[in-house]
Amino acid sequence: xxxLCWNGVNDVGVREVPDPRIRNSGDVIVKVRRSTxxxxxxxxxxxxxxxxxxxDVLGHEFLGEVVEVGDGVRNxxxxxxxxVSSFVSCGRCRYCRNQEFSxxxxxxxxxxxxxxxxxxxxxxxxxxxxxxxxxxxxxAEYIRVPFADVGAFTVPEGVSDERALFASDAAPxxxxxxxxxxxxxxxxxxxxxxxxVGQMAARAAILLGAERVVVIDRFEYRLAMVESRIxxxxxxxxxxxxxxxxxxxxGGRGPDVCIExxxxxxxxxxxxxxxxxxxxxxxxxxxxxxxxxxxxxxCRKGGSVFVLGVFAGFVxxxxxxxxxxxxxxxxxxxxxGQRYIPMLLERMSRGELVTEHLATHTMSLDExxxxxxxxxxxxxGCVRAVFTP
Amino acid sequence: MRGLLGAAAVAAGAGAAVAVARRRTTGRAERMDRxxxxxxxxxxxxxxxxxxxxxxxxxxxxxxIRPAPGGRGTELAARMTEPRGRDGVRALRKALREARQLVExxxxxxxxxxxxxxxxxxxxxxxxxxxxGKEEGRL
Numbered sequence: 196x197x198x199l200c201w202n203g204v205n206d207v208g209v210r211e212v213p214d215p216r217i218r219n220s221g222d223v224i225v226k227v228r229r230s231t232x233x234x235x236x237x238x239x240x241x242x243x244x245x246x247x248x249x250x251d252v253l254g255h256e257f258l259g260e261v262v263e264v265g266d267g268v269r270n271x272x273x274x275x276x277x278x279v280s281s282f283v284s285c286g287r288c289r290y291c292r293n294q295e296f297s298x299x300x301x302x303x304x305x306x307x308x309x310x311x312x313x314x315x316x317x318x319x320x321x322x323x324x325x326x327x328x329x330x331x332x333x334x335a336e337y338i339r340v341p342f343a344d345v346g347a348f349t350v351p352e353g354v355s356d357e358r359a360l361f362a363s364d365a366a367p368x369x370x371x372x373x374x375x376x377x378x379x380x381x382x383x384x385x386x387x388x389x390x391x392v393g394q395m396a397a398r399a400a401i402l403l404g405a406e407r408v409v410v411i412d413r414f415e416y417r418l419a420m421v422e423s424r425i426x427x428x429x430x431x432x433x434x435x436x437x438x439x440x441x442x443x444x445x446g447g448r449g450p451d452v453c454i455e456x457x458x459x460x461x462x463x464x465x466x467x468x469x470x471x472x473x474x475x476x477x478x479x480x481x482x483x484x485x486x487x488x489x490x491x492x493x494c495r496k497g498g499s500v501f502v503l504g505v506f507a508g509f510v511x512x513x514x515x516x517x518x519x520x521x522x523x524x525x526x527x528x529x530x531x532g533q534r535y536i537p538m539l540l541e542r543m544s545r546g547e548l549v550t551e552h553l554a555t556h557t558m559s560l561d562e563x564x565x566x567x568x569x570x571x572x573x574x575x576g577c578v579r580a581v582f583t584p
Numbered sequence: 585m586r587g588l589l590g591a592a593a594v595a596a597g598a599g600a601a602v603a604v605a606r607r608r609t610t611g612r613a614e615r616m617d618r619x620x621x622x623x624x625x626x627x628x629x630x631x632x633x634x635x636x637x638x639x640x641x642x643x644x645x646x647x648x649i650r651p652a653p654g655g656r657g658t659e660l661a662a663r664m665t666e667p668r669g670r671d672g673v674r675a676l677r678k679a680l681r682e683a684r685q686l687v688e689x690x691x692x693x694x695x696x697x698x699x700x701x702x703x704x705x706x707x708x709x710x711x712x713x714x715x716x717g718k719e720e721g722r723l
Contacts, residue, residue: 198700212700219694248710250701267690287688289625289657301685304695305717314722325714331696339696342689 197584198252198335199563204242207564212252215331215339220267223343225277229360230257230333231554231581232570234390235505238459239324240567243481244507246308246324254334254582255281255321256364258356261347262337270344276356277347278540279340280532281364283319283330286345290318297529302342303328312508317529334563336584348536351544360581361391361550362539368503368530369395370539372454373403375526376501380404385441385450385493387486389417389429391553391579392503393456397427398548400452407444411437411489413462416576424552433464441493449495457486458504474511481508491517491525502527554581616669619648620677620723621661622684627651628658635660635683641675643668660684674719681718 198212215224233256238244261275271277284291284299291299302318303309308326309316319341322332331338340347350359369392378384384400386393389412400408408427412418418429430440441450459482462468471483490500491514500523518525542548555578558566566580624631631649638645648661662680664672682692695714701707713720 200700210700213698215696216698218697219691221689221691246710248701248707249704250699252700283693285685285689285693287625288684289623292625301689301693304693305714306681306723307717307719307721308713310721310723316721325710325717329695329714331700341693 196336197560198331199254199560199582200249201239201247201251201253202249205240207240207253207567209561209563210250212250212331212335215337217263217265218339219341220265221342221344222265223261223268223271223340223347224263225257225259225279225338225340225347226262227257227259227333227335227338227584228276229259229356229581229583230254230335231360231365231579232567233364233579234392234458235323236567237571238505238507240571241460243459243475244324244326246326248325251322251324251329252332252335253322254332255323256360257321257333257338258350258360258363259338261343265343268343271347271349275347276350278350278359278362278536279321279333279348280346280367280530280536281320281323282317282346282529282532283321283328283341284345284533285342286533291345291533294531294534295528296345296531296533305329320529334560334582334584336560345533348540351540354540354543355551357551357554358543358549359540361395361553362536362543364530364532365391365553365579366395366539366548366550367532367535368392369397369456370399370535371528371530372396372456372501372503373399373405373452374535375528376452376454377499377524378403378405378452381406382451383407383445383448384409384452384454385490386410386427386454386456387490388412388456388504389414389421390456391550393454394421394425394553395550396454396456396503397421398425400454401426402542402547405452409441409444409450414573417578420552420578424549437489438493445495449493449498451495451498453490453494453498453500454503455486455490455500456503459483459506461485461487461504463489471511480511482506482510484510484513488512488514491523494521494523496521497523499524499526505529553579556580558582560584616667616673617663619661619663620673620680621659622680622723623652623657623659624684624687625657626687630687631658631660636686637679637682638662641679643672645676674716677721677723678718680723
């Protein structure tokens with residue numbers, strides 16, 4: 196089959212690879228109909244998460260049709276149209292039973308790597324390096340889905356592929372940030388990053404009853420989407436003083452909940468960015484945490500900061516003093532998709548959660564390298580490049 | 585030049601993978617009689633005295649099964665009763681991970697096969713780390 200593979204740092208291309216096979220009784224094979232780029236893929240492309248091998252298939256956010264079913268699968272049959280959570284989770288361990296699916300004890304076939312890095316291993320993730328289990332990704336004609344009864348969800352009739360695709364990752368990730376960040380009715384919520392995940396976090400905050408939701412980015416076309424499609428307020432940090440704006444909009448308190456949806460390659464104006472770039476390139480820090488610093492600084496006393504962006508290693512100049520002296524709660528997680536996807540599909544079917552606008556570029560798998568280039572460089576108004584294998 | 589830098593970054597990272605994966609097992613002198621443990625989402629009665637695959641390691645182990653505090657399931661701890669070196673520790677750790685998975689899931693999650701990856705020089709350290717992906721780490 197054809198698949199879009201990682202060939203080396205900043206080098207992806209379509210290759211012929213072996214078709215996936217059923218390996219466990221709970222597996223299904225899915226014929227991929229749509230698979231989207233994600234900002235977190237850029238960390239793999241750039242070599243910032245150095246656990247990729249030449250030929251690894253990229254992609255973790257996808258939707259398709261079941262074409263083969265393992266002996267132990269109960270909830271799915273050939274022909275089902277399914278959206279699949281990007282995390283591989285067993286549904287049976289203590290963490291899955293607690294609805295913390297990305298922490299699954301049994302979803303990663305290579306737990307030693309992440310145990311060494313982080314002290315314990317999260318579950319697996321499709322197309323996201325050998326540190327996360329080495330599972331082939333979804334930028335391919337077919338993909339193997341382990342624990343399909345837990346991680347694959349039948350898409351309701353009436354919800355289009357274009358909309359349901361983002362129930363795989365962007366929508367549950369955003370929802371988790373608002374939910375576990377503790378958004379309550381009446382809150383003011385600030386979201387750093389107006390990509391797909393940031394937009395979904397903002398929409399989740401609105402649906403959870405936030406009084407005001409403000410999204411911060413530097414790309415006007417994304418901020419325009421935030422206002423027109425999400426219904427949130429938008430701030431461009433390159434043309435306004437974010438701190439002054441947030442104080443003005445919150446009666447001098449600061450946002451109750453700050454959600455960071457940027458990740459380890461954050462951009463910021465001024466010398467801080469140059470500092471982080473130099474340290475990252477010299478591998479003196481692995482991740483650039485500018486948006487996390489901002490979120491912590493601007494959050495109100497006693498407020499909550501949720502880190503949604505992907506970080507892999509170590510950051511410099513972490514404002515621990517602000518965390519302590521303002522009494523903040525700082526929390527983060529990879530997404531517990533299985534916890535939210537059924538609810539999100541219902542909301543999609545009711546029209547409360549609209550996602551189609553995120554797919555600004557739809558293209559064939561053969562155009563995958565070009566798609567990632569446009570996506571990475573944020574050219575041509577790109578929010579997400581979506582492939583149709 | 586850019587490609588060379590990229591390859592260097594990958595190789596350095598892959599080397600780091602091996603180092604971090606070995607962090608507890610082989611990163612420093614380790615007591616070979618140390619207890620290794622997993623907590624399983626089950627009741628103690630659901631485990632036999634020597635849950636598989638601990639029963640087929642090929643060397644004797646001492647096993648303790650006890651309820652985890654706070655309703656967190658069951659702790660399964662094991663250690664070697666005679667010196668078997670680093671390979672013995674690795675086998676024991678892998679068996680404990682698999683014992684947990686057999687109880688909780690009923691089978692061992694297999695990696696994708698056939699793989700899509702190519703063998704390369706820069707990928708060799710990472711390939712080594714994944715071959716031993718259940719044997720090392722912090723279990």
